[in-house]
Amino acid sequence: MYLYDKYDQAMVDARVEEFRDQARRRLAGELTEDQFKPLRLMNGLYLQLHAYMLRVAVPYGTLSGRQMRMLGHIAHKYDKDYGHFTTRQNIQYNWIKLEDAADILADLASVEMHAIQTSGNCIRNISSDQYAGVSADEVTDPRPWAELLRQWSSFHPEFSYLPRKFKIAVIASQEDRAAMRLHDIGLELVKRDGVVGARVFVGGGMGRTPMIAPEIRDFVTEDEIISYVEACLRVYNRYGRRDNKYKARVKILVHELGKDEYRRQVEEEFAHMKTLGLDPPVAELDRIRTYFADPAYETGIADTVDRSDPDFAVWLDQNVAAHKQPGYAIATISLKPVGGIPGDASSDQIKLMADLAERYSLDELRVTHAQNIVLPYVKKADLYALWQELDAAGLAPANLDLITDIIACPGLDYCSLANARSIPVAQKIANRFADIGRQQELGELKLKISGCINACGHHHAGHIGILGVDRKGTENYQLLLGGSGAEDASLGQITGPGFDENGIVDAIETVTNLYLRERSEGERFLDTYRRLGMAPFKEAIYG
Amino acid sequence: MGDVLNFRDSAPASETPVALAAFLGASNATAVRIEPGEDARALLAHLDRLSLVEVTFPAFGDGRGYSAARILREAGYTGELRASGDVLVDQLLAMRRVGFDTLVPNAPLDPAIVETTLSRFADVYQKAVDGRTPIWAKRYEEA
Numbered sequence: 001m002y003l004y005d006k007y008d009q010a011m012v013d014a015r016v017e018e019f020r021d022q023a024r025r026r027l028a029g030e031l032t033e034d035q036f037k038p039l040r041l042m043n044g045l046y047l048q049l050h051a052y053m054l055r056v057a058v059p060y061g062t063l064s065g066r067q068m069r070m071l072g073h074i075a076h077k078y079d080k081d082y083g084h085f086t087t088r089q090n091i092q093y094n095w096i097k098l099e100d101a102a103d104i105l106a107d108l109a110s111v112e113m114h115a116i117q118t119s120g121n122c123i124r125n126i127s128s129d130q131y132a133g134v135s136a137d138e139v140t141d142p143r144p145w146a147e148l149l150r151q152w153s154s155f156h157p158e159f160s161y162l163p164r165k166f167k168i169a170v171i172a173s174q175e176d177r178a179a180m181r182l183h184d185i186g187l188e189l190v191k192r193d194g195v196v197g198a199r200v201f202v203g204g205g206m207g208r209t210p211m212i213a214p215e216i217r218d219f220v221t222e223d224e225i226i227s228y229v230e231a232c233l234r235v236y237n238r239y240g241r242r243d244n245k246y247k248a249r250v251k252i253l254v255h256e257l258g259k260d261e262y263r264r265q266v267e268e269e270f271a272h273m274k275t276l277g278l279d280p281p282v283a284e285l286d287r288i289r290t291y292f293a294d295p296a297y298e299t300g301i302a303d304t305v306d307r308s309d310p311d312f313a314v315w316l317d318q319n320v321a322a323h324k325q326p327g328y329a330i331a332t333i334s335l336k337p338v339g340g341i342p343g344d345a346s347s348d349q350i351k352l353m354a355d356l357a358e359r360y361s362l363d364e365l366r367v368t369h370a371q372n373i374v375l376p377y378v379k380k381a382d383l384y385a386l387w388q389e390l391d392a393a394g395l396a397p398a399n400l401d402l403i404t405d406i407i408a409c410p411g412l413d414y415c416s417l418a419n420a421r422s423i424p425v426a427q428k429i430a431n432r433f434a435d436i437g438r439q440q441e442l443g444e445l446k447l448k449i450s451g452c453i454n455a456c457g458h459h460h461a462g463h464i465g466i467l468g469v470d471r472k473g474t475e476n477y478q479l480l481l482g483g484s485g486a487e488d489a490s491l492g493q494i495t496g497p498g499f500d501e502n503g504i505v506d507a508i509e510t511v512t513n514l515y516l517r518e519r520s521e522g523e524r525f526l527d528t529y530r531r532l533g534m535a536p537f538k539e540a541i542y543g
Numbered sequence: 544m545g546d547v548l549n550f551r552d553s554a555p556a557s558e559t560p561v562a563l564a565a566f567l568g569a570s571n572a573t574a575v576r577i578e579p580g581e582d583a584r585a586l587l588a589h590l591d592r593l594s595l596v597e598v599t600f601p602a603f604g605d606g607r608g609y610s611a612a613r614i615l616r617e618a619g620y621t622g623e624l625r626a627s628g629d630v631l632v633d634q635l636l637a638m639r640r641v642g643f644d645t646l647v648p649n650a651p652l653d654p655a656i657v658e659t660t661l662s663r664f665a666d667v668y669q670k671a672v673d674g675r676t677p678i679w680a681k682r683y684e685e686a
Contacts, residue, residue: 007666007678014664021659022633038603039633121604151668151678157640158613158671161606226669238610242579276617278670280679287682 001062001364002147002291004112011154012109015116019043020102027098042160044118045101049416052096055118056108060128060146060170061089061367065358068365070111072350078104083350085335085343087407087458088167089127089367090118094414116154121162123153123233127169129177130368133292134376136324139191142172144288145198145225148280152226159233163240164248166233167205170198178369179485181213182206182461184250185232190219197221202232202262203254206455211251212489214259216266224270226279231269235262294325295362295377301327302381312387314436315398320383329380331361333373333390334397334405338430341423342408343371352393360386369485370407370446372400402439403447403512404430407458411451411468412475418451420468420475425449428505442512445525446484461485463526464511465492466504477504481511481537482529495538507541514540547625548646548657555645556595556623583611590620598643600628609641616642616672632656636664640671 004012019039026036033047040046044055056071063071071091075083078100079093086092096104108114117124126146133141149168153159159166169180172189180186186201197219204213220228236250239257254262303326307313321330333353336342345353353373357365360382361375368374378386390396399405406429409415411422426449433439448462452469459465465480476498483492499507512525514537519528529537547555560574563581566589574595577583586596596615598608612624623645626638630648635657638646670677676684 005682007681010665011668018660018663035631038631042633121606154668155637155664156669157637158609159606160637161604161609161634234610238607242605242607272617276670280677281683283683284679 001064002059002143002288008151009109009112012112012114012116015043015114016102016105016109019105023098023102038120040101041120042117042122043101043105044115045096045098046119047416048094048414050414051094052098052101053092053094053414054096054101054104054115055086055090055092056113056115057118057125058089058091058113058367059150060126060132060143061130061369062132062143063357063365063367064111065354065363065365067111067113068354068357069351070107070113072347072354074104074107075350076347081348082344082346084341084410085345085367085371085373087369087371087409087456088125089130089369090125091367092410094410119165120160121164121166122160123156123162123166123168126150126153127167127178127183127369129171129173130366130374131177131321131330131376132172132366133294134323134325134328134330135173135175136322137175138172139189140172140196141289141292142170142187142189143292144285145187145189145222146170147288147291148226148285149229152229152280158230159237162233162237163242164245164250166236166250168229174487176485176487176489179458179461179489180204181489182210182458182485183213185229186213187225192219195221198225200228200232202266203251203259205249205251206458206460207249208246208453208455209249209252209255210455210460210491211255212491213251214254216254216259216263222285223279223282224274227273227276228266228270230278231266231273234269234273235265239265297325298327298379301379303327305329305380305383309384311391312384314440315387315391315396316383318398318402318440319396319400320378323377327380329378329383331375331378331383331386332368332400333375333395334399335372335395336399336405336430337394337397338404338434339427340430342406342426345373349393349395352389353395356386356389370401370405372405398436399439401444401446403433403442403445403464404439405446406430407446407448407462409450409452409457411449411457415451415456417454418468419453419470420451420477422449422451422457422466422468425466425468425477425501425504428501429508432505432509441516443524445512447508448483458485459483460491461489462492463524463529464508467494469498471498475501477501479504479507479511479541481534482526484526493534495534496542510540511537546647546651548648548652550639550644550646551623555625558595560595560597577611579605579607581611583614584618586615586620587618590615590618590622593620593622595623595625596620597625597627597647600626600630603629603631603634609637612638612643613641613672632660635660640667640673640675642672
């Protein structure tokens with residue numbers, strides 16, 4: 001994985017000292033909260049319902065054991081002994097004291113981490129495929145491009161006060177595990193005539209106006225990608241709406257101009273940008289690539305797994321994916337135990353995952369946009385020992401991509417924007433469907449819950465989505481069906497009137513029962529919904 | 544006009560800039576003011592007679608002025624480029640990098656904090672219009 005050189009380290013160290021000074025001025029009363037707000041936001045510090053929340057960037061979701069251990073240390077020392085992994089592959093701490101924030105940033109900088117641009121109307125953390133570098137279906141490892149973009153976007157002088165936040169994802173497989181087309185810019189690396197370049201999608205997003213990004217350019221090569229992205233951003237910075245924060249994302253600009261006119265303006269700007277020498281030489285991307293080269297895999301090792309323990313076999317079948325290298329596997333640690341808080345991990349669990357990564361996964365972990373953790377380099381011969389240690393720590397739910405592998409935002413339990421709680425609803429659903437046999441019977445079923453229209457829980461992209469709203473002072477939950485954040489991206493449709501907390505769980509049971517009755521061979525819930533349409537589901541719920 | 548923070552070798556222009564519409568309307572003015580919604584490229588045909596372009600920031604969070612400034616510098620404008628309005632110490636570095644060389648903040652800035660802010664980051668990650676060598680180029684030179 002990428003290692004900082006003296007320049008990268010100097011940047012984060014300078015940022016820590018800058019923030020230390022800003023926090024000192026705030027605590028001394030030299031800055032008002034209004035003056036301090038834009039400063040803390042650029043450092044990922046939000047003032048929430050009960051305390052400050054600090055969001056730490058995990059660039060493209062990749063972590064070393066040492067970095068993961070530091071995340072556990074921070075949870076223990078400065079928070080209430082846990083952290084929350086987010087849908088953008090970051091981690092959030094919900095109970096931070098302003099007095100500690102600069103020390104936390106210094107601790108992070110000591111392991112080459114930061115909270116730069118994890119909030120604010122700027123270019124956010126670059127996200128990617130959690131199976132980057134280890135899946136057999138990728139064209140190339142997308143992370144060198146993501147790291148190039150991370151550096152380019154850090155403290156970008158022109159694009160730090162955009163109309164709204166700006167999220168970029170980079171993938172390199174046809175299978176989309178990063179919800180690429182629901183980002184402001186999605187890059188899909190493809191190979192044409194032996195040359196790798198990016199298909200560029202602009203204007204996706206969730207929130208109150210969900211959109212799937214249209215393709216704006218079918219190929220940009222690595223020596224021009226920075227110029228091209230600068231052109232996309234400049235058109236947005238100049239013409240994106242600033243009169244209404246709910247219409248300020250680039251998706252609205254692309255939609256209002258139309259993709260052809262947006263493309264025309266970008267091309268015009270791109271032609272100009274290309275003359276300015278903005279692109280690093282290919283040698284720079286090659287330098288970054290060396291950090292992502294394949295590890296020294298052992299060869300000739302066992303490529304089979306002993307399945308004699310039936311509980312292990314269930315986890316193996318559900319949570320372990322094929323690796324490109326014989327003898328190795330990709331193991332997902334589910335942070336979705338029944339009755340737990342989706343994406344939360346205790347400091348002990350975080351530290352254990354760090355240890356396990358060092359012992360079993362060549363010192364590397366990934367955070368997934370579904371709020372789970374991946375060990376990308378596990379020898380098949382080690383899977384059973386790994387599973388036993390995970391199981392003992394409550395980290396072996398065998399529910400990857402099943403109905404209890406729920407994405408949920410923090411909701412009204414923490415978030416100042418929320419209208420309704422998300423976590424208790426996720427817990428009730430998980431309890432209702434707790435039986436693993438029942439979950440397996442339902443198969444792949446992506447359930448996503450947001451506690452308000454801002455859609456941090458990706459409800460639009462759930463095969464089943466839930467949106468919490470406030471209806472005359474009580475929490476009400478709308479049901480959506482048919483969304484997908486994958487390569488078959490689609491937006492869920494609302495079934496009809498909402499439900500209370502118990503009613504929504506019943507409604508989910510109703511639609512899943514209908515699916516079990518009506519499905520054809522091999523169909524997922526999503527496929528059956530797409531074949532049958534909304535009517536029979538609506539009839540079953542409200543009829 | 545409030546206190547001017549001047550990063551030019553020469554004194555800041557003393558003339559009062561005219562609005563863009565007035566400037567384009569056949570005036571012979573040499574100083575112009577552009578607001579966030581106005582197109583800096585409208586000035587490109589007139590750069591040789593301009594000695595001051597003032598870009599206003601009614602609110603610090605409206606970042607259109609950064610693009611306006613960089614566009615003018617990219618087009619070769621070498622005259623005074625002034626940021627005025629809600630200009631806070633935390634925007635200074637970005638403003639300098641996109642080519643502003645005079646600043647007229649609504650509220651005066653502490654000179655000590657200005658100096659610390661501008662010298663805090665030894666290097667930059669991207670090429671802009673301030674002539675600084677980006678980190679990627681420094682790495683390439685060393686390699």
